[in-house]
Amino acid sequence: MRARLFSALVALIATAASAGEVQVAVAANFAQPMARLGEAFTAATGHSLKLSAGSTGKFYSQIVTGAPFEVLLAADDETPARLAKEGHAVAGTQFTYAIGRLALWSATPGLVDDKGAVLAAGNFRHIAIANPKLAPYGAAAYEVLKARRLSEALAPKLVLGDSIAQAYQFVVTGNAELGFVALSQVAVPGKPVPGSYWIVPANLHSPIRQDAVLLKAGEKNPAAAALLAYLKGEAARQLIASFGYS
Amino acid sequence: MSPTEWSAIRLTAELAAVTTVLLLILGAPIAWWLARTRSVFKPVAASVVAMPLVLPPSVLGFYLLLMMGPNGPVGQLTMALGLGRLPFTFGGLVIASVLYSMPFVVQPLQQAFEAIDERTLEAASTLRAGPWDRFFSVALPLARPGILTASVLGFAHTVGEFGVVLMIGGNIEGQTRTLSVLIYDQVEAAEFAQAHRLSAGMVVFALAVLLALYLLNRPRRERERAA
Numbered sequence: 001m002r003a004r005l006f007s008a009l010v011a012l013i014a015t016a017a018s019a020g021e022v023q024v025a026v027a028a029n030f031a032q033p034m035a036r037l038g039e040a041f042t043a044a045t046g047h048s049l050k051l052s053a054g055s056t057g058k059f060y061s062q063i064v065t066g067a068p069f070e071v072l073l074a075a076d077d078e079t080p081a082r083l084a085k086e087g088h089a090v091a092g093t094q095f096t097y098a099i100g101r102l103a104l105w106s107a108t109p110g111l112v113d114d115k116g117a118v119l120a121a122g123n124f125r126h127i128a129i130a131n132p133k134l135a136p137y138g139a140a141a142y143e144v145l146k147a148r149r150l151s152e153a154l155a156p157k158l159v160l161g162d163s164i165a166q167a168y169q170f171v172v173t174g175n176a177e178l179g180f181v182a183l184s185q186v187a188v189p190g191k192p193v194p195g196s197y198w199i200v201p202a203n204l205h206s207p208i209r210q211d212a213v214l215l216k217a218g219e220k221n222p223a224a225a226a227l228l229a230y231l232k233g234e235a236a237r238q239l240i241a242s243f244g245y246s
Numbered sequence: 247m248s249p250t251e252w253s254a255i256r257l258t259a260e261l262a263a264v265t266t267v268l269l270l271i272l273g274a275p276i277a278w279w280l281a282r283t284r285s286v287f288k289p290v291a292a293s294v295v296a297m298p299l300v301l302p303p304s305v306l307g308f309y310l311l312l313m314m315g316p317n318g319p320v321g322q323l324t325m326a327l328g329l330g331r332l333p334f335t336f337g338g339l340v341i342a343s344v345l346y347s348m349p350f351v352v353q354p355l356q357q358a359f360e361a362i363d364e365r366t367l368e369a370a371s372t373l374r375a376g377p378w379d380r381f382f383s384v385a386l387p388l389a390r391p392g393i394l395t396a397s398v399l400g401f402a403h404t405v406g407e408f409g410v411v412l413m414i415g416g417n418i419e420g421q422t423r424t425l426s427v428l429i430y431d432q433v434e435a436a437e438f439a440q441a442h443r444l445s446a447g448m449v450v451f452a453l454a455v456l457l458a459l460y461l462l463n464r465p466r467r468e469r470e471r472a473a
Contacts, residue, residue: 057434058434060436061433061436131417131431159334160416160417161417162412162417162430162434166413169311170416174317175316175331176416
């Protein structure tokens, strides 16, 4: 028994020595899928991930001021491009890992219909969206309201989350009766979606192209390059699609 | 300055003013009781009042969001009373700020009340001053420096509040978008020029307020030497 424990320990130390670590900044909407992907990635390569979830805008400010993130999984394609242009990301490493889908969601069953008519009916006090200034999902949600000509009528009812995660938080606690969230937040594979929701047709807003990029801090880290390669692979693509990304 | 910025400044000042007045009204009896009581519950009450000093704002924000929500006890009470729900409203921020800034008002008041000599109050009592009269005519005037400290700290600490407001406010202009939240937005959106302007203003404000407080509360001896 003791011998087996010892050999296990030796094996563990051996893998730890060859395995790297990657500091990943991940957009709030992709936090759950990334946690699953991280497990699969670690099992496949032995590299471990340190994930920080937050809004893309906040990550931009932090990376510009020298945050030690090595890979950014943004909620848009503009931030990675801007980081590359300003020399904070490695040029030529940017690619789209997911295209986000928006859902209008309520924790109350039956409140949200499958055409989003509830928006015009207005029988709610608060509707949560992510701050359009900071979060691409918030900007997309605002485009939907504009497309429906409801942005002015609903302005007094809008509550803004700091990120899409906070918009979700406002809805899940019932403080806002409904809100625009990322489909990935409510469509967790293998679990029924609680409450009621409407998957917003993609033609009501500009596409939420979510790009990944290698940051300067991770330029010489082989584990960071391995992660980006893994994200482009078939296994990752399938898992990402199962969370409702297209 | 943009209308958004002015609106945040006005809102922050209003929130801090309302919170400070409420805290003085609520805090004075609590502080008086804490200063005078010999009850075994005194350490418990003192600990409860001091808790916001130790608790992270995220804990306070999280529980307020749950308690004030439609399924929480406070939310159900406010809805039964026809007041609606508190998150995302000015009233909700006032309640959160009262809780959050409580120790900054109660503790200076308590210290001021404790410093009042028991014999002064006994003398007032022999002159037939009732308990209310003793409190309003003797204790409050003697505690004036403490009341000043409590007001300034309560106001300033509410101006400096961020985490709780972010968690229960919903960032609504004129309702819940306070200065600290607006600055956070500007920093996140990389609008550093605007963020600098407001942040520098806050630094000057904080320094001015604290400087005024320390100058006014100097012992008389020091003040006379300076003059």
